[in-house]
Amino acid sequence: MSCAAVIVASGSSRRMGFDKLAAELNGRPVLRTSIDRFMASPSITRVVVVCPQERFDALLDGEFPKPLERVDGGAERQDSVIAGLNALDTETLVAVHDGARPLITVEAIETCIAAATEFGAASLARPISETIKRADARGFSQEGVDRDGLWHTETPQIFKTKLLKEAYELVCANGLAVTDEVSAVEALGVETKLVTSATPNLKITHPADLALAEALVH
Numbered sequence: 353m354s355c356a357a358v359i360v361a362s363g364s365s366r367r368m369g370f371d372k373l374a375a376e377l378n379g380r381p382v383l384r385t386s387i388d389r390f391m392a393s394p395s396i397t398r399v400v401v402v403c404p405q406e407r408f409d410a411l412l413d414g415e416f417p418k419p420l421e422r423v424d425g426g427a428e429r430q431d432s433v434i435a436g437l438n439a440l441d442t443e444t445l446v447a448v449h450d451g452a453r454p455l456i457t458v459e460a461i462e463t464c465i466a467a468a469t470e471f472g473a474a475s476l477a478r479p480i481s482e483t484i485k486r487a488d489a490r491g492f493s494q495e496g497v498d499r500d501g502l503w504h505t506e507t508p509q510i511f512k513t514k515l516l517k518e519a520y521e522l523v524c525a526n527g528l529a530v531t532d533e534v535s536a537v538e539a540l541g542v543e544t545k546l547v548t549s550a551t552p553n554l555k556i557t558h559p560a561d562l563a564l565a566e567a568l569v570h
């Protein structure tokens with residue numbers, strides 16, 4: 353099945369304090385590293401990057417082995433995902449990925465595509481492996497939360513393109529706010545297969561994450 357990648361990269365890096373997607377990892381911008389991982393995945397046929405023109409222009413050094421295009425994003429992540437989906441027509445599957453997750457591997461992308469091919473909806477995710485507490489506004493623990501069955505979702509999140517477009521139409525029609533695509537398809541009543549993320553795939557969010565990613569990137 354043909355699979356397009358939509359890489360969302362229109363965020364404002366508020367928690368980082370500077371443009372985290374332009375920051376260098378191993379001599380390459382974070383966003384370029386994310387794009388290159390999808391370019392290297394055999395099942396990916398094209399890459400749509402959702403970001404401002406100037407952020408895109410800074411990435412265009414060298415050749416790309418597959419079609420690459422850019423569209424403008426929106427105020428919220430879900431608006432940026434919808435802008436990317438609107439650029440797609442023929443691909444059966446779409447893999448949505450955060451530009452801020454540059455440690456994604458080709459193996460993880462291909463494993464997730466295989467699950468999406470089988471189930472129609474798949475996301476990389478990690479079972480929670482620590483004790484979970486609910487705290488009050490002062491930061492004092494109030495109770496434990498049973499972690500059985502709880503996962504962190506990551507990206508890529510990969511779906512039949514028609515399904516994800518329908519899900520976001522419903523999200524918009526009902527004025528919902530979702531933080532990922534798994535939540536969007538849940539609004540349609542559709543389950544997503546969670547695929548265990550076997551290697552670090554952190555979302556660079558705070559300055560310390562960049563140092564960690566630099567140590568882990570290869």
Ligand SMILES: Nc1ccn([C@@H]2O[C@H](COP(=O)(O)OP(=O)(O)OP(=O)(O)O)[C@@H](O)[C@H]2O)c(=O)n1
Pocket residue numbers: 360361362363364365366367368402425426427428429430432433449450451452453555556557
């Ligand atoms: N309006 C938005 C918001 C986020 N993103 C993208 O969604 C991914 C996950 O968002 P996050 O890491 O939270 O990035 P920021 O929104 O930039 O972070 P912050 O909330 O600290 O500003 C990132 O690749 C980010 O660029 C996007 O394309 N459009």
Ligand SMILES: C[C@](O)(CO)[C@H](O)COP(=O)(O)O
Pocket residue numbers: 429450504505506507531532533555
């Ligand atoms: C999509 C996501 O990466 C899944 O973990 C995450 O929800 C995006 O981060 P945000 O801070 O919610 O935009």
